[in-house]
Amino acid sequence: MASQEIEALTQALARLPGLGPRSARRAVLHLMKKRETALTPLLRALERVSERLSVCSVCGNVDTSDPCGICADERRDGRLLCVVEEVSDLWALDRARLFPGRFHVLGGRLSALEGVRPEDLSIDKLVSRIAAGGIDEVVLAMNATLEGQTTAHYLAERLETFPVRLTQLAHGLPVGGELDYLDEGTLAQALRARRPVA
Amino acid sequence: MASQEIEALTQALARLPGLGPRSARRAVLHLMKKRETALTPLLRALERVSERLSVCSVCGNVDTSDPCGICADERRDGRLLCVVEEVSDLWALDRARLFPGRFHVLGGRLSALEGVRPEDLSIDKLVSRIAAGGIDEVVLAMNATLEGQTTAHYLAERLETFPVRLTQLAHGLPVGGELDYLDEGTLAQALRARRPVA
Numbered sequence: 024m025a026s027q028e029i030e031a032l033t034q035a036l037a038r039l040p041g042l043g044p045r046s047a048r049r050a051v052l053h054l055m056k057k058r059e060t061a062l063t064p065l066l067r068a069l070e071r072v073s074e075r076l077s078v079c080s081v082c083g084n085v086d087t088s089d090p091c092g093i094c095a096d097e098r099r100d101g102r103l104l105c106v107v108e109e110v111s112d113l114w115a116l117d118r119a120r121l122f123p124g125r126f127h128v129l130g131g132r133l134s135a136l137e138g139v140r141p142e143d144l145s146i147d148k149l150v151s152r153i154a155a156g157g158i159d160e161v162v163l164a165m166n167a168t169l170e171g172q173t174t175a176h177y178l179a180e181r182l183e184t185f186p187v188r189l190t191q192l193a194h195g196l197p198v199g200g201e202l203d204y205l206d207e208g209t210l211a212q213a214l215r216a217r218r219p220v221a
Numbered sequence: 222m223a224s225q226e227i228e229a230l231t232q233a234l235a236r237l238p239g240l241g242p243r244s245a246r247r248a249v250l251h252l253m254k255k256r257e258t259a260l261t262p263l264l265r266a267l268e269r270v271s272e273r274l275s276v277c278s279v280c281g282n283v284d285t286s287d288p289c290g291i292c293a294d295e296r297r298d299g300r301l302l303c304v305v306e307e308v309s310d311l312w313a314l315d316r317a318r319l320f321p322g323r324f325h326v327l328g329g330r331l332s333a334l335e336g337v338r339p340e341d342l343s344i345d346k347l348v349s350r351i352a353a354g355g356i357d358e359v360v361l362a363m364n365a366t367l368e369g370q371t372t373a374h375y376l377a378e379r380l381e382t383f384p385v386r387l388t389q390l391a392h393g394l395p396v397g398g399e400l401d402y403l404d405e406g407t408l409a410q411a412l413r414a415r416r417p418v419a
Contacts, residue, residue: 041244
């Protein structure tokens with residue numbers, strides 16, 4: 024029915040998280056009917072992000088500049104470092120604007136099942152950042168999953184020789200919960216009640 | 222937190238039907254993390270659709286060619302014409318590949334409440350198409366709403382002088398529908414239109 028071009032656009036949209044084939048079709052129709060107010064702005068925004076997209080060489084965040092906006096922000100407290108599994112976790116925490124420090128993205132979590140080892144994550148880089156000094160506290164903000172907590176324990180061991188305070192998010196996260204899905208109130212509570220690694 | 226470019230992209234995506242601010246953010250993150258497999262294909266597909274987008278001057282469908290793929294398709298039965306309210310209805314009917322004829326999009330429905338009058342819809346064009354001859358049957362495939370049915374009645378009156386068969390979609394139980402969950406209107410229609418067991 025639809026032309027090849029429309030079919031291609033539908034498929035590209037259907038691959039986005041949260042959209043399926045049916046909602047992608049509705050979105051395409053919306054874009055085609057509202058060319059000036061929907062299609063063109065989306066196209067321009069995509070072009071601009073595509074041109075400037077980069078991974079931050081300091082923390083691993085994805086942004087349109089390198090170093091990213093957070094690492095480049097002088098008002099951030101460089102003595103505070105929050106370690107997260109994924110960029111989505113960084114965004115979730117930063118969205119709530121509760122954490123005044125900087126971040127470090129591991130790029131995943133240790134997993135025997137999926138064969139993810141320490142050398143597969145951005146851990147050496149994290150150790151280098153901490154070894155370089157100037158950091159007082161490292162918040163291990165892993166997900167409250169088995170693998171997230173395993174990763175936190177591993178990091179706590181790797182980092183125990185450094186003169187930094189290691190903390191973790193307060194329990195109050197629901198078991199099995201992932202940061203990106205939590206409401207900001209829960210995130211705020213967890214961050215405020217963070218405590219030293221036992 | 223996010224750069225201006227990322228914010229703009231998030232907002233453009235959040236305006237699509239079926240996506241809100243939160244899912245748009247997840248989609249942006251997905252696009253940025255999967256540049257080659259997600260961002261670039263979406264960008265290319267949007268560009269191509271944007272370049273060729275047009276409204277069919279015959280039937281009102283949106284497509285990447287004019288006349289649209291359906292109007293240009295020689296294998297379609299030109300004697301059958303299906304009149305729908307919106308382009309989305311055309312797509313829904315055509316997706317099922319059940320209707321072998323061509324379409325006509327009114328661009329809305331008559332509505333006293335919203336001030337939509339006959340001259341606001343593509344009705345004169347429809348009358349011209351039918352007056353030009355070659356059409357045997359006109360299916361009035363309006364929505365089963367008060368306004369849809371009002372529109373169908375109006376069209377039936379406008380078209381009664383033409384030598385065409387006017388039909389409408391059957392009303393009744395949807396496939397898989399359970400009596401207990403159906404509204405009384407549907408049940409009444411299904412009962413009124415009951416037919417002998419084959």
